[in-house]
Amino acid sequence: MKSFKFSISSLLSIAVLLVVGIGSTISSGGGSGGPAPPPPSGDTDPTLAINAANGEDVSSAVVTTIIASFDLGEISGNGPFAQAAGPGLAGMKALGPLYSKFGSPLEAVQENCAIDGTVDLTINIADLNAPTVGDRIVAVFANCDDNLGYVISGTVDLTIAALQGDVNTDVFLIAFDTILTDVEIIEGVDVYTADGGFTLTLDALEFPVLTTSMVGEDLQLGSNGEVVSLSDFDHSLTVDTGVVPDTKLAEASGRLDSNSLGGSVDYVTTTPLQGTGDQDPHSGVILITGAGNSSVRIVVVDSQHVTLEIDSNGDGVVDDYIDTTWAALEQQAGGGQVSSINSSNARTIAREVFNGITGFGSVAVTAGGQFGVNGAFDLVRQQSLSGNFGPLTFDCATSGTVDISGSIATAGTYTSNDHFEAFFTNCVRGNDELDRAMTVDVDSFDAGPGDAYLVSATVTENDLLRFFGGSCFSGTGTFETSYDFLYTTANSIQMTSSANAINIWAGGRSQDLAAAIVTAQIDVGQQPAIITRQSSGVITSDDLVGIFTYESTVPDIFVVDDLATTGPYNGRLLVTAADGSTMTLVGQDQLNARLELDFDGDTAVDEQIVTTWADLGYGNSFGLCDQ
Amino acid sequence: MFTSTKKGIRQQAIRKIALPGSAVLALLIGVAVYVIDRDWASALFLLPVAAFQPDTSALFGPLGQVLPSFLHAYAFSLLLILALGHSRNARRNGALTWFAIASCLEFLQATYFHDLLSAPATPAAAAVATSVQSYVLNGQFDPGDVVASGLGCAAAFAISSVLEVTR
Numbered sequence: 001m002k003s004f005k006f007s008i009s010s011l012l013s014i015a016v017l018l019v020v021g022i023g024s025t026i027s028s029g030g031g032s033g034g035p036a037p038p039p040p041s042g043d044t045d046p047t048l049a050i051n052a053a054n055g056e057d058v059s060s061a062v063v064t065t066i067i068a069s070f071d072l073g074e075i076s077g078n079g080p081f082a083q084a085a086g087p088g089l090a091g092m093k094a095l096g097p098l099y100s101k102f103g104s105p106l107e108a109v110q111e112n113c114a115i116d117g118t119v120d121l122t123i124n125i126a127d128l129n130a131p132t133v134g135d136r137i138v139a140v141f142a143n144c145d146d147n148l149g150y151v152i153s154g155t156v157d158l159t160i161a162a163l164q165g166d167v168n169t170d171v172f173l174i175a176f177d178t179i180l181t182d183v184e185i186i187e188g189v190d191v192y193t194a195d196g197g198f199t200l201t202l203d204a205l206e207f208p209v210l211t212t213s214m215v216g217e218d219l220q221l222g223s224n225g226e227v228v229s230l231s232d233f234d235h236s237l238t239v240d241t242g243v244v245p246d247t248k249l250a251e252a253s254g255r256l257d258s259n260s261l262g263g264s265v266d267y268v269t270t271t272p273l274q275g276t277g278d279q280d281p282h283s284g285v286i287l288i289t290g291a292g293n294s295s296v297r298i299v300v301v302d303s304q305h306v307t308l309e310i311d312s313n314g315d316g317v318v319d320d321y322i323d324t325t326w327a328a329l330e331q332q333a334g335g336g337q338v339s340s341i342n343s344s345n346a347r348t349i350a351r352e353v354f355n356g357i358t359g360f361g362s363v364a365v366t367a368g369g370q371f372g373v374n375g376a377f378d379l380v381r382q383q384s385l386s387g388n389f390g391p392l393t394f395d396c397a398t399s400g401t402v403d404i405s406g407s408i409a410t411a412g413t414y415t416s417n418d419h420f421e422a423f424f425t426n427c428v429r430g431n432d433e434l435d436r437a438m439t440v441d442v443d444s445f446d447a448g449p450g451d452a453y454l455v456s457a458t459v460t461e462n463d464l465l466r467f468f469g470g471s472c473f474s475g476t477g478t479f480e481t482s483y484d485f486l487y488t489t490a491n492s493i494q495m496t497s498s499a500n501a502i503n504i505w506a507g508g509r510s511q512d513l514a515a516a517i518v519t520a521q522i523d524v525g526q527q528p529a530i531i532t533r534q535s536s537g538v539i540t541s542d543d544l545v546g547i548f549t550y551e552s553t554v555p556d557i558f559v560v561d562d563l564a565t566t567g568p569y570n571g572r573l574l575v576t577a578a579d580g581s582t583m584t585l586v587g588q589d590q591l592n593a594r595l596e597l598d599f600d601g602d603t604a605v606d607e608q609i610v611t612t613w614a615d616l617g618y619g620n621s622f623g624l625c626d627q
Numbered sequence: 628m629f630t631s632t633k634k635g636i637r638q639q640a641i642r643k644i645a646l647p648g649s650a651v652l653a654l655l656i657g658v659a660v661y662v663i664d665r666d667w668a669s670a671l672f673l674l675p676v677a678a679f680q681p682d683t684s685a686l687f688g689p690l691g692q693v694l695p696s697f698l699h700a701y702a703f704s705l706l707l708i709l710a711l712g713h714s715r716n717a718r719r720n721g722a723l724t725w726f727a728i729a730s731c732l733e734f735l736q737a738t739y740f741h742d743l744l745s746a747p748a749t750p751a752a753a754a755v756a757t758s759v760q761s762y763v764l765n766g767q768f769d770p771g772d773v774v775a776s777g778l779g780c781a782a783a784f785a786i787s788s789v790l791e792v793t794r
Binding site: 018297 | 666674680699710711728729
């Protein structure tokens with residue numbers, strides 16, 4: 001056998017060659033060209049074709065969603081323990097003190113949040129002295145402000161899935177199986193919502209390097225009115241707190257589905273995003289892949305600038321380049337500009353907000369009303385049906401028809417999980433007319449004396465059109481509603497509805513509401529009836545630049561009369577823009593309203609505008625409220 | 628005596644100039660394929676300047692898909708052959724060794740390794756690990772690359788054999 005003999009220099013040459021050769025192969029990304037394969041994300045292909053027209057919007061949606069998920073991860077992990085600790089992983093160290101608050105391993109307590117609101121904590125833990133895998137903590141927040149920079153509502157359900165180290169030290173790992181239900185986080189003028197589940201892991205085993213990861217199959221995230229669905233996602237954020245400023249490394253992959261974008265895309269950080277301190281990432285690449293292998297690659301230039309490389313036809317060759325900024329991408333979801341209130345746009349903003357909240361109230365209250373005498377679902381109940389039924393066509397009380405199908409568990413009444421799908425055609429009951437589709441899933445139903453009832457349900461409307469009292473609105477979206485018809489209080493109907501996102505059309509214009517809540521008390525003991533209403537939420541519309549929050553500081557009170565030209569004779573609705581400017585919409589009397597403008601957010605009124613409800617309303621625009 | 632000396636001088640010149648020169652030229656052409664035809668963000672060595680890429684073209688056409696693999700294999704096989712010495716065994720071992728390395732690297736881009744290495748990197752994993760991970764996850768296994776690498780290695784073996792022996 002022949003042996004090889006090499007000098008030291010030859011061996012070094014060979015070694016260097018091998019290292020350089022392998023390194024150059026890796027640094028070139030492999031030999032073949034063409035687009036990189038889309039990231040794994042289930043069995044189906046993404047549905048949204050990416051092109052130059054939507055590339056920036058798609059990039060913005062992905063970037064803002066990733067950012068929102070990291071915020072959510074921090075808040076979810078910290079939330080239940082916020083009263084005892086600061087934000088982030090430090091909150092985990094409060095597990096010990098938190099556990100010591102309880103007197104037994106099975107307990108429910110309510111505590112006040114530091115500034116405002118409450119949190120109901122329910123625990124089911126093995127050992128009061130130490131967190132244990134399997135421990136479960138359910139926190140129900142109600143407008144909880146712990147002075148952490150945000151206000152949180154909704155349910156956070158955490159079960160400890162893994163635990164290493166000691167949470168009372170700096171070195172530990174803890175993983176939670178997390179379920180979020182109707183979570184709403186208000187941070188300044190930004191409103192985030194979340195529903196879904198994921199595993200949240202907080203890893204400090206290599207302290208001072210801290211890693212937060214979120215891995216899940218399905219999560220609905222709302223950001224200022226834009227609701228997206230994440231599936232098969234895996235996000236991680238690693239922060240080295242041992243250096244100043246801290247360094248961050250973020251990786252993310254998954255599928256994003258957005259109604260407003262019009263489909264789904266897959267995303268993956270092909271090169272991890274890296275940043276320092278509070279600055280945006282200074283390096284990294286995010287590849288977003290759409291239908292037909294179309295793609296947009298977000299290439300980070302520095303902590304201010306990014307370049308979008310768009311391959312519209314999926315041939316691997318970049319067709320368009322867009323130079324933009326992180327700030328632009330992060331603002332794109334809000335219309336790309338920071339909202340502001342001034343003399344020239346105040347009437348438009350007031351009109352949009354007033355019609356948005358009135359429209360939401362109108363299309364929401366009618367859902368619960370359908371369980372009343374001769375309402376659409378009452379017509380079904382009168383048939384004593386049970387099991388699956390329909391579609392059946394019913395004559396509406398006054399005129400028109402409604403086609404209904406669905407399922408009823410118990411004949412003659414409604415119970416949880418009863419399901420109705422109704423399609424109205426010129427369906428008139430009294431002075432109330434409905435058209436098109438409404439789907440209702442009953443959560444609970446209680447019948448009271450006489451015609452009284454109390455129903456809670458999940459309602460989905462698809463361009464449901466309602467004419468009532470001289471006004472007309474249509475709604476598209478899903479909301480939770482509770483409708484109390486004379487059940488609790490005689491002569492009073494009480495309704496509360498909330499929607500993560502709903503679209504309202506009126507007067508040929510649309511308003512998108514997010515995190516929207518409307519409560520109404522309708523005094524039917526006098527004629528015409530009197531409505532007392534409160535609203536809160538976030539609004540965007542085609543006629544508005546940016547996003548606005550709104551909140552009733554004094555309830556509206558108005559007479560159910562001619563809603564086309566009249567409005568609340570009382571009430572104050574505070575509207576806040578992203579730049580801090582505000583407007584208060586004040587009801588002076590049934591015909592007139594006043595806008596109090598505060599341009600600098602110092603609470604002093606800088607300008608007043610007197611207007612009329614007729615000027616602000618769309619109610620008299622029959623024929624235009626339809627999409 | 629003179630003939631063999633002249634032959635030795637020629638072979639030395641070939642070893643010192645022609646063969647390394649052809650390897651370097653091959654590498655330069657390969658780089659040109661990336662610079663002219665490819666998306667800079669898809670190649671780690673061009674990533675720092677990816678944001679400044681002018682419009683891509685298709686100068687090398689379909690050939691540009693596999694040309695880098697061929698040229699890269701040719702260049703490094705040849706350099707390896709030169710480092711191993713001038714014998715038939717050196718030429719054969721150099722070409723085969725590089726073909727084995729190139730094939731392994733290409734197979735790393737197969738789906739199996741995508742799944743295996745899809746765990747997120749940490750700062751502790753350092754830039755090298757991140758680069759390897761990026762290479763594996765972003766690349767796509769292509770049998771054409773394996774064939775091109777084989778042809779490159781074979782070409783290196785053949786060229787070095789022809790130039791070193793026949794002349």
